Amino acid sequence: MSIAPFQLERYFAKYEFSARYLLSSSDCESLSMQELLGMADVEMFNMWEQLKLGYTESWGHPLLRDEIAKIYQGIEQPGVLTVVPEEGIYLLMRALLQAGDHVICTFPGYQSLYEIARSIGCEVSTWEPDETRGWNFPIDGLAGKMRVNTKLVVINFPHNPTGYVPEKNEFAALVDLVRGQGAYLLSDEMYRYLEVEPGTTLPAACELYEHAFSLFGLSKSFGLPGLRVGWLAAQDCEGLKQISRFKDYTTICGSAPSELLAIIALRNRKSIIDQQIKRVLKNVAVLETFISEHQDQFSWNRPIGGSVCFPRMLAVDNTYDFCEQLVTETGIMLAPSRVFQYGDHHVRVGVGRDNFPEVLDLFGRYLDQYHQ
Numbered sequence: 402m403s404i405a406p407f408q409l410e411r412y413f414a415k416y417e418f419s420a421r422y423l424l425s426s427s428d429c430e431s432l433s434m435q436e437l438l439g440m441a442d443v444e445m446f447n448m449w450e451q452l453k454l455g456y457t458e459s460w461g462h463p464l465l466r467d468e469i470a471k472i473y474q475g476i477e478q479p480g481v482l483t484v485v486p487e488e489g490i491y492l493l494m495r496a497l498l499q500a501g502d503h504v505i506c507t508f509p510g511y512q513s514l515y516e517i518a519r520s521i522g523c524e525v526s527t528w529e530p531d532e533t534r535g536w537n538f539p540i541d542g543l544a545g546k547m548r549v550n551t552k553l554v555v556i557n558f559p560h561n562p563t564g565y566v567p568e569k570n571e572f573a574a575l576v577d578l579v580r581g582q583g584a585y586l587l588s589d590e591m592y593r594y595l596e597v598e599p600g601t602t603l604p605a606a607c608e609l610y611e612h613a614f615s616l617f618g619l620s621k622s623f624g625l626p627g628l629r630v631g632w633l634a635a636q637d638c639e640g641l642k643q644i645s646r647f648k649d650y651t652t653i654c655g656s657a658p659s660e661l662l663a664i665i666a667l668r669n670r671k672s673i674i675d676q677q678i679k680r681v682l683k684n685v686a687v688l689e690t691f692i693s694e695h696q697d698q699f700s701w702n703r704p705i706g707g708s709v710c711f712p713r714m715l716a717v718d719n720t721y722d723f724c725e726q727l728v729t730e731t732g733i734m735l736a737p738s739r740v741f742q743y744g745d746h747h748v749r750v751g752v753g754r755d756n757f758p759e760v761l762d763l764f765g766r767y768l769d770q771y772h773q
Contacts, residue, residue, distance in 0.1 A: 404520040407512050408740040421732030422760045427561060427709050429595070429624040429677040429753035437625070437662055440669040449661050459648060461632070462660040468667035469632050472617070474608045476634050482641045483655055484648065486591065486618040486631030487513055492651065493614060493633065494518050494553070496643040497585055502552035507538060509562060509711075509743035514555050514589060523552075535702045536565035536711070540574050547582055554579045557589035558603060559596065562711040562741060562749040564704020566601050576609045585640070586613040591631075592707035594622045594674045595753075597685055601705055607634045614640070621708060623666050623673050624753070630655065630663040677753065681708055684752035691761055698768060708753035711738070719745045731767050733760060 417423065441449060460466065461483030469481045484492060490513050498504065500522025506515040508527035519525045526546045530536040543554070556575070559566045567575070579586045588606030596602045606613035618631025635641050666673060685704065692699045692712065701712035717723045720737040728734050738747035751757075 405512075405516055407516070408742065409512060409736065412736060412740045416728055416734040420728050420734035422756070422763065423734050423754065424751065424757075424760050424764060425709075425734060425736035425749045426751040426754055427592075427707075427749075428621050428626045428751075429708055430680060430755050431624045431627065432666075432673070434662075437665055440672075441665045442668065445661060445665050445668070452657060452661060454657055457654045457657050457660055459654045460645060461655060462664070465630075465660050465664050465667070466632075468664055469617075469634065471667075472670075473605050473615070473634055475636065476607060479638050480607070480636060480641065481632055481634050482645050482648075483630065483632045483660075485629045485652055485655075486616065486620055488648070488651055489616050489631055489633045489644075490514060490587070490589075491517055492644045492647045493587055494521060495647050497640065498523055498552060501550065503548045503550045504553045504555065505543065505546050505551060506555040507557050507560065509738070509741040510557050511561055511589065512742070514557060514587075518553070518555075524550075530560075530563060530565060532702065532713070535705075536560070536563040538565065538567065540571060540578065543575065544578055547578070551582055551584050553585045553587060554582075555587045555589070556606070557591075559592040559704070559706030561592065561707060562709050562736075562738075562747075563702065564597070564707045564710040565702070566596060566598070566603065566705040566707075568601075569603060572603050573609070576606065576613070579613075580610055584612075586610055588613060588615050590615050590617045591621045592709075593617060595678055595681055595708055596706035597682060597703070598705045605634065607636060611636045612640070613637075614644075619663055619666055621753075622677060623670070624677055625662075625666055628656075628659040628662055628666075630659050677708075680755065681752055684754075684757040685710075687758050687761060688750065688752060691765060695765070695768065704752075709749050709751050711747050711749055713747050717746075720748050721745055724748065727764075727767065731763060733764055733767070735764075 466481040504518040607615040620626035704710040721739040724737040736749040
């Protein structure tokens with residue numbers, strides 16, 4: 402099985418730990434170990450103090466799976482499989498897809514959501530949004546791509562990189578369409594609970610459809626990517642069992658310290674996410690002012706949810722070349738749309754970090770010089 406290079410990850414590998422400023426990070430501000438352990442209740446503090454660094458259960462610590470299940474309606478511990486977040490995509494596709502199956506995926510997006518299926522030998526159709534309508538993904542566009550052999554539909558809302566979230570009635574219609582096809586649904590919900598617009602949080606797909614798998618984790622909304630803790634939640638416990646068998650060939654099990662820290666985070670999820678969304682809202686407001694002051698250089702659709710957005714640069718012919726020059730001259734890393742295989746006119750901006758206003762100010766000064 403051969404697979405194409407992951408363009409976004411290769412770009413981040415080149416600059417993420419060498420660039421002085423990150424303006425495209427998709428994760429929110431990370432918590433420190435001290436902050437997180439300070440939230441531990443007596444039970445978890447004692448478990449942490451007595452932890453032995455042995456192997457863990459392949460499906461995940463029972464307490465961790467219990468805490469995850471509490472997020473969802475109608476899901477209990479047997480419907481939760483813990484994974485390293487991106488691992489969940491790989492395991493699901495390896496378990497449920499075969500060469501010749503047809504897959505539909507939202508696009509642009511995180512490359513593994515469609516590239517893994519393509520590497521298996523599946524036919525992949527992309528479902529693209531309308532930028533002129535706020536990055537709306539039209540339901541009739543999805544319906545028009547359905548085939549007799551459509552085995553899996555892959556969606557991602559809040560959407561990376563655009564920040565789009567469909568209305569709840571549109572999302573229900575999407576789920577009904579997939580149900581009518583009899584296909585599996587993989588819903589990447591890694592940015593859930595970071596909705597910028599009040600009342601736009603969608604139900605988890607696994608709550609609505611018996612063959613839907615919801616992918617979530619602690620990397621984005623919780624600001625804990627270093628724990629490497631994610632999960633698949635589903636009503637389809639038999640499907641999860643098929644997926645779990647492939648985990649024996651990847652990570653086998655999770656990290657014992659990470660699992661306990663994840664339980665602490667989930668037991669404090671409201672306070673953690675409230676702080677993250679407060680930061681995102683503040684930074685979106687800063688960005689909105691910035692773009693209004695640079696209307697000759699940018700057009701954008703204000704994000705509805707998530708910690709990223711995807712403005713179009715109006716005065717730059719090639720955003721890839723621009724971003725390469727930007728990081729070389731200023732130390733500011735900005736991800737161009739080419740790494741999403743989506744042309745050369747957009748950039749992804751991340752709004753989840755504390756230093757966002759400072760970095761955006763530096764970026765604005767550079768733009769003023771660039772366009773002189």
